[in-house]
Amino acid sequence: MRFRLNSPDVVQEVLDGEVIVVHLASGTYYSLTGSGAAIWAQVIGGVAEPVIVAGVVSSVTAAPEVVAAELRRFVRELQSEQLIVADASASPDAPAGDALPEAGTREPFVAPSIQKYSDMQDLLLVDPIHEVDPVGWPTRSTAAE
Amino acid sequence: MHRARDAAIDVAAAAAGDALGFFAAMHAVFRQAKEVAGERRSIGLRIAGRSVCMRFAGPALLPVLAPAFAHLLRSSAEPPDLTVCCWDDASTGVTTPEPRVSADRAGIEFVDGPVKLAWEPGQRAIAAFSATQRLALVRFQDAGAVPVWERAAPLRRILHWWASGLGLQLVHAAAVGTRQGGVLLVGRGGSGKSTTALACVGSALGYAGDDYCLLSFDDGPRVHALYGSGKADAASGARLPRLQSTFAASALRGEGKSVIFVEDSFPGTMIDTFPLRAVVVPRIAGDAACRLDPMPRAAALRAVAPSTLFQLPGDRGESLSRLAALVRELPCWQLSLGPDPAAAQPLLENLLRNEARPR
Structure with missing residues (x-):
């Protein structure tokens, strides 16, 4: 399966090996660390899971089944938090990106980690923002009340 | 009619x-x-x-x-x-x-x-x-x-939309500094950024806002004052002896906070613009003394980006990119606020002296 960023509800930025992901509709935001930053770039780039696993396995000292299990857990969590969505339109030939370390420079595997922050949700609960379609924005005259 | x-x-x-x-x-x-x-x-x-x-x-x-x-x-x-x-x-x-x-x-x-x-x-x-x-x-x-909060910071969404189209960024932040440089104080409501900025009123550091500012990025990050207001609840007002009577006399009150217009009471305090030298993330630290500690850039981005993005609809992907560029460019510090917020002001002045070297 391939995925893409759940835009426009989700925006993201990479900083010093950490991915900051903001879910604008839910009021939550996330920090992806460990191998999460590199894997995240591959996932939202539409790279298929087996290709990502192969890329990670070639660059770390961990067993393939360990990497595959961690990757599946990570992707499930990203999906469950609605940070990514399945992308049926992605090309089956989408190549692995360059976010993973070069094969041959094997390093210890650091499992991808997701830290969720909900401390801003109260702000959104008070004043949620509903993005609505510009066509046919219904109107009423206050004179008609 | x-x-x-x-x-x-x-x-x-x-x-x-x-x-x-x-x-x-x-x-x-x-x-x-x-x-x-x-x-x-x-x-x-x-x-x-x-x-x-x-x-x-x-x-x-x-x-x-x-x-x-x-x-x-x-x-x-x-x-x-x-x-x-x-x-x-x-x-x-x-x-x-x-x-x-x-x-x-x-x-x-x-x-x-x-x-x-x-x-x-x-x-x-x-x-x-x-x-x-x-x-x-x-x-x-x-x-x-x-409402009072709208009077303190009017037209936020309009100014955000307009500024974003010009490559500028409205940011949920306070700012204090001099013509030579200043700091952006970021964090969610209640983190202490307003109190820190207001504690600098009357000092060598000019005041460029306690809640929202505008950023430009040509020739390095620069802050532009938008609003001359300052807000404090009773507890914060009590920790600001220079401003306590001004807040107490304010007729502009709502949701437990009083609003003052700083330049009215303290002429010459407002500063319209200065180059930014650091991003500072305050946090209330109880009875501990005020102190500054280096902070990871990603943590500073987590402090500034969500509270800005969740308040300002439109161009939010661009906003996050600009805020990330800001923290990439500037050193980031955590300011632990003790019981006397005035103690933060000399710390910030000292920080600005150390960061004044050409970048």
Whole structure:
């Protein structure tokens, strides 16, 4: 399966090996660390899971089944938090990106980690923002009340 | 009055199409409001080197929206980069069409497209912006019911939309500094950024706002003051001895906070712009002494980005990129605030001296 960023509800930025992901509709935001930053770039780039696993396995000292299990857990969590969505339109030939370390420079595997922050949700609960379609924005005259 | 009501029926029909039609209809209502109210007033502002003209139909909104911008007043003779038309229905007698929204749906309705529109049912306020026309429309139902927080920081969404199109960023932050450089104080509400900024009033550090500022990025990150207001609740006011009596005397109160306009009480305190030397993230540290510690950039981005993005609809991907660029460019510090916020001011001055080297 391939995925893409759940835009426009989700925006993201990479900083010093950490991915900051903001879910604008839910009021939550996330920090992806460990191998999460590199894997995240591959996932939202539409790279298929087996290709990502192969890329990670070639660059770390961990067993393939360990990497595959961690990757599946990570992707499930990203999906469950609605940070990514399945992308049926992605090309089956989408190549692995360059976010993973070069094969041959094997390093210890650091499992991808997701830290969720909900401390801003109260702000959104008070004043949620509903993005609505510009066509046919219904109107009423206050004179008609 | 009858003339305005008759015209409003046509306006409502014209607005029934789409966002562009709604914008045109709103503009027509503003013109009606000017005719009906018999008042034509405008003020010129200088914001981040650009000319902004606020035009008011009727006298009611000017004293509500203008005080926060008093430090930015300039001659309105030059052609504006942005014109903001402001009116309220109650004092002008016009009837502005309103979006129809389910009564059980709280929050802000936002339309993004050729024009940007935001509808706040709680205030019955509409903000609309057309970048191509360099025109914004701001309508309140009743100038007398504009909440205190809006009076402290008016037109936030309009200024965000306009500024974003120019590559500028409205940010949920306070800022203090001198012409040579200053710091951006970031964090969610209650983190201590307002208290820290207000604690610097009367010191060598000028005040550029306690809640929202504008950032530009040409030739390095630079802050531009937007609002001359300062807010404090009773507990924070008590920790600001220089300002305590000013806050106590303020008639502008709401949701447990008092609002003052800093330049009114402390002339010469406001500073319009300065280059940024650091991002500082305050946190309330109880009884511990004030101290500054280096902070990871990603943690600083987590402090500044969500609270800005969740408040300001529109261009939020671009906003996050600009804020990430900001923390990449500047050193980031955590400010642990002790019981006396005034102790933060010498720490910040010292930080600025150390960061004053050419970057």
